């Protein structure tokens with residue numbers, strides 16, 4: 001990595017590669033993997049970063065991300081906007097996000113259907129929202145504001161949930177479909193979150209997926225989860241991001257890609273981060289499915305066109 | 308996916324949980340699960356709600372452990388986690404920029420009774436906080452020594468300097484710098500007398516943060532310069548606290564460390 005000149009607002013970096021994210025596997029970027037990724041013969045399709053980790057003024061994080069961006073397309077995934085917040089969005093944080101987006105020219109920008117800030121406290125967790133009219137209106141107006149500030153579409157990610165709100169009057173899929181319809185945002189489908197929530201809330205993941213507006217999905221997340229039990233001994237899955245993707249989640253992924261065709265697919269691994277080759281193995285597994293299904297899918301659509 | 312309460316909605320009153328109510332219960336284990344937070348089919352959700360409580364506490368304790376790795380190692384994992392949980396309950400991050408969390412952790416340590424015996428701990432925490440601030444500070448090229456050499460000797464005392472965004476001075480009544488450095492490099496603490504006062508300078512010339520021990524008086528000198536005083540005033544401040552203050556050595560050290568970026572233009 002070579003030294004980079006200080007970045008100023010409005011700068012565009014001619015050394016960056018094309019921003020378009022291919023319908024291939026990507027990986028969540030960890031600082032300890034940067035050098036290995038840059039030297040690897042296996043060219044990962046894209047990398048994704050948590051926006052907040054690059055909201056510092058300068059130093060090594062920006063140097064590393066610049067080197068990555070010179071070689072790979074990038075997806076920026078926010079974890080701190082608190083889109084579901086009851087107390088409104090933080091303008092300063094939107095400005096920070098815009099700065100990261102303007103600087104690194106990502107192919108995709110995404111956030112969560114969740115909240116993480118209340119009053120002045122940031123909880124560093126993706127907390128659930130009730131699926132009712134009032135929350136729907138609020139989330140939509142928040143997404144409108146973010147999309148307007150960034151001057152681009154964002155993707156909204158479905159959450160992992162452990163509880164329900166009695167006041168919810170819609171299903172999660174109805175709630176998310178309505179948000180996408182009203183705001184024009186795209187969707188990030190986290191299949192591990194689907195599996196975790198379905199198990200925890202006792203519905204079938206395939207039912208959820210059949211109700212999910214797949215035509216609006218522009219990215220998929222895969223991750224590992226931990227297993228626990230609730231007060232009555234029923235399965236309680238935790239969205240831990242600390243291990244390989246579960247086989248059941250791979251099966252669902254295969255079905256989804258078979259239906260909708262190849263989509264950029266990110267493998268997330270945020271805790272107990274392994275050496276790069278372990279994470280790369282997960283990405284390669286996703287690549288295999290994407291390649292295999294690309295042929296099937298094309299065949300399927302040709303048949304449809306001919307028929 | 309079933310609609311929650313699709314059958315029972317008319318039959319019973321729905322208990323509404325605000326996010327404020329949700330967040331109050333998050334950090335207070337004494338509080339029950341908010342009424343209206345349920346599991347599937349409306350069953351109770353205490354253990355389910357505890358997942359969120361646990362996520363918040365564990366992730367914030369983990370964030371502190373990453374920001375304060377030397378403090379973590381010095382007190383051991385169990386002690387650190389118990390101590391950090393106490394802190395997390397009273398102080399949550401004020402922004403989603405987690406690397407800024409815990410700016411008053413050192414002050415908390417001053418008053419944390421069970422760690423009182425480790426008198427140097429708060430100052431080690433101050434160094435760690437300064438280290439991470441320097442790590443994320445804006446990039447800036449350090450002052451070229453030639454720029455200083457070009458100043459006529461009789462004008463030298465009038466010069467002011469622009470501090471590098473990464474520069475931090477940390478003073479300690481204990482051997483905090485030696486303890487910090489030994490711990491971070493994996494060395495043991497034998498041979499370090501914790502009672503010897505040390506001042507530290509934290510800088511970042513390019514991308515690597517550097518921490519050095521300052522000779523007597525140099526902390527007062529550098530802090531005065533950082534605060535915008537002239538070289539002459541800074542030297543006086545240093546002599547006031549250390550009669551043996553060596554001005555030439557201090558200037559050499561500040562240039563080598565890259566503590567400043569420019570000679571401030573007069574206005």
Ligand SMILES: [Fe+2]
Nearest residue numbers: 157190221268
């Ligand atoms: Fe995700």
